[in-house]
Amino acid sequence: MHEELGALEKNRTWELIKLPEGKRAVGCKWVFTVKQNPDGQVKRYKARLVAKGYSQTYGIDYDETFAPVAKMSTIRTLISLAVNGGWKLHQLDVKNAFLHGDLVEEVYMEIPLGFGTDQTVGKVCRLKKSLYGLKQSPRAWFDRFRKAMIGMGYQQINADHTVFFRRSESHITMLTVYVNDMIITGDDEKEIAQLKVRLGKEFEVKDLGLLRYFLGIEIARGAEGIVLSQRKYALDLLKETGMLGCKPVTTPIDQKFKLGAEAGEPVDRDRYHRLVGRLIYLRHTRPDISFAVSVVSRYMHDPRNGHMDAVYQILRYLKSVPGKGLIFRKNGHVSIEGYCDSELASCADDRRSTSGYCIFIGGNLVWWKSKKQSVVARSTAEAEYRAMALGVAELLWLKSMLVELKLDQGAKMKLWCDNKSAISLANNPV
Template identity: 75%
Template structure:
């Protein structure tokens, strides 16, 4: 506590003043945390002073609160670039990140518990810097970081505002930030060293060396490529749910499941939501369970025993392959390819279809999604067309990001679909009566075709990579889908 308080005073976080009339001071408390290393061993104990931000009033002591964080798709795109170009991946950690943000609002806080003295009687802390717990702390920190990095000669990326880049003599340096975790990559080694040095001068930064553990994701690199996995996260999840000794399942969800809103008796909602929430985070490296998790997440407002059985089925599947993850290999290009698929009227509750897409950059899977469509589709072609539009939006974002970073050599995006009717509708210059209710998606795809940005191709259902994102598959098809998406288990005995 004393060490934390000294750091706050050194940072000139506050000044002691008398509380003005008509103002209120937020309370604060001490929170004690345990820092662990990637192996799960205790590294150090930490005491942190946290303001009780829930007592703040909008428009008086805080305004804007939103602060962007790097998308996991962006992180995977940078890892694919690093793999294909042989770039290094460095990781930095900013100590007490939120304490660096400058406050523009007038915020008062009570004296920290345990440190009141006769000298501080009747006084409060007028905050000059942001503090953990304040509603505007994330935004204040990101604004401070953005100004500092842009002052070093970097440009903020429009495709993802948490990415900063700098070109110098055909060399590039890229920085991505997720709250206080920073990833640096590029082919300019001298600039990377200069950036680290400048960041150390501006903030208290800890150099963690090469990227090995990021937001609970384990990164293993070899001359053949990079593997992302969450093995420790899976084992902790199985341990917490008491399923370490369960019998493993071959697929994440039954092939012909009939889940609906009335599947069984009601169960504990809070426990169900916590369990599904942990599975959602696991989808960052496990696209093979994305469809199953999207199905069980539909019933978080009113979970039933049948839904909980489906969640346990996912856990049994994870038991069989806890170390499986994404493999990024060197393919020598950064072409953008995407697969889109749909399962027509698959939801038994409202007969809406399920869309699925996956996007590859340089031959490596970087983005995917399994989502129930927002409207009812009247035909298979319509469902496939809506899925194509959803996937194309993601592919265009990936293309724009790579183009802005100037690392993409070809601008054409290839979209693969297994429905010839949907492809014919997109290529047909005449609008038919049967497609007038999907005209926005039709005009969107047609515009990109006319501009020569995209190319639609047919792929057979047997080679459709996005098939596992729209429906439950058999054992053989599930294993084949994992291979197509580039998933391997480096922990599996050979």
């Protein structure tokens, strides 16, 4: 706690003043967390001072709050580009990231509990910089980081605002940021080293070396390429649910499943939400469970016994293959191709179809989705055509990213579909 408070005072996060008339101060609290290594061992203990932002009032204490974070498809795309280019992947962590954002609003906070003295009686902290818990903290931090990157000569791409790049002659350096975690890659090692130095001067940065563990995802580099997996995350989930000793199954969902809204008696909604939420995060490296998870997530509002049984089947499937993940190989190109399909009237409740697609960049899988369509399709061709439209939208987004990075090789994108009627519709300009 003293270390955290010292960092806040060193950063000049606040000044002590008397609370002006007509103003109110938000409270604060201490939050304690444990940082772990991929093997589960304790890395360090952290104490963090958090403002009670839930008591802030919109329009008085804050205005805009949105701040972008890197999409997982963007991170996988950069990894595929790095593998095909033979580039290294570096990882940086910004200490106390939210404390670097400059506040434009007038925000007052109470003295942290346990640190009041005779000199602080009747005073409050007027915040000059953002603090964890404040509604506007993510936006203030990202705005400060964006200005710093642009000041270093980097450009921000429109396809994903969390990606910055810099070109010098034939070399390129790219950076993407997820709150306070950064990934840097490119073929200009000299520029990468200089970027680390400049970021260290601007913020308090910790160089974590080559990318090995990011947002709960394990990254392993081998002779064949880079492997992404969430083995520890899957095993922790099985242990938490008491399913480590369960009998494994070979599929995450029955091929001829019939799951509807009225599937038995109601179950504990909080438990269902927690399990499905954990499975949704596991999809970042597990496209094999994507369809099954999308099915069980449809019943979050009113979970029943049948829905919980479907969740347990996914867990039993994970028991059979906990370490399965994605492999990124060097294929020597960055061409884009996608595959799409649909299942007609798969939802028993409203007869809507399900679209599915997956997209490859440089021969590596970077994006996939299984989603119920927004309207009822009246034919297989219509359902397949809607799935094609979703796939094309993602293809165009990824293409625009490569064009902005000046890495597009000019090759035509390919979209594969197995329905002749939908292909004929797509080829007909009328």
